[in-house]
Amino acid sequence: MTPQPHHLALRSALAAERSGHEALLAGRSDEATAAYRDAARAYLESWRSAPPESYGRLIGFVKASILAGDEPISAGRTALRELKLAGVSIHGERDASERLSPAAAYALALAALAAGEDHTAAAAAKVMREGGEAFERTARAIAALASGDADHYREALAAIVRDFEQRDHHLTGVAIADTALVLRRLAARRGVRDQLVSALLPEPATGETGGEDSPQLP
Template sequence: MNWIPAAEVKKSRYEQQFGDLDERSLVRKGNAAYAAGLALLMAGEGEAADWFRRAAARWRESWSGGESWGRPVGALKASLLAHDDAAVEELAPWTLELGSATAESPIGRYAAAIALLALGRWPEARHVAESLRERDDFPHDVADALAYISAHDVAGYAEAVESVVASFETRDEHLEDVAVADTALALQELARRRGMEHTLPASPVLPGSE
């Protein structure tokens, strides 16, 4: 993919506004900004962080309760990829205050696990991650990676996160049609916060592969 032209398309979509800036419009803007950030990240452009911050802000603004757990997840992932520690430190407690750790939805639990890992609350993160590993409606390799980060199991994490990358290489659908293993990249940021370093193999869905 030609990443710079792709980023320009997503930026243009972000700027478009039809009608009121309501919840759905904010979500669309968040999606477009995140896709622009991913494309710029793949192109090695420092501007990516600005677009990740926009995505996090729009998704946070769009939250209206209910089961829209993908929005806190997205806001946290975007802030991690932007290396915006201040935003992560604000979003993580907010995500937990929403009741994500005890949510019935696996995506709610996922949001909680990310938040707890971002805050360095390892035992609590492990408890939530283990609850995800027991489910059949959540990717097992992502749950494994979260659990291994919380347990500081480098070998287990390496296998799990590489499985996550492989799943992105073979899937047919990606957010905004931007084929980037953003989940693996966010997991890498969480692993670094745990003092774990693992270099991912080259992949067309990761930066630096071209």
């Protein structure tokens, strides 16, 4: 059977993301940036041609865009537009819990956080928690950033990293705490730092004091 276009695009996205992870872990920042941008483009192409509710591809687009060092607000707004076209939105907490799957809520929460729409991010994060422990950990970090709670964010980030360190399987086959890296970059733009150190976090700890936005690292 000939693979459908969205499957081919997804394969390209995963391959590019893997290359980005490997380059980032090896300290090849320019190579990582280029690979993550390729991954972001392929994830978005895959999302647009995939069956409904393939929200992981849109999550992949936002994460890869941020890891590429691109402007998070732009990536977040692009994802929010795509979600709106797919009928994914929040009009109150009860409405969200009845209409959104945890995966849709994750895509919405991450996109909204990147775009600076904190109320939407917090509301979607509540629905994310229904998706299991991994969803719940990420939801706690997103909600904490959306509310400006630095201490709870750091606790949630540490839990995310511990989970990645204990995994035997990683989506791209590369052991890297990519979710934590994405959240760390979004947090740094808000002046929230951390002191986490892990082999799965190839970028140095950001420290605990903030102020100016962090540089756009690859």
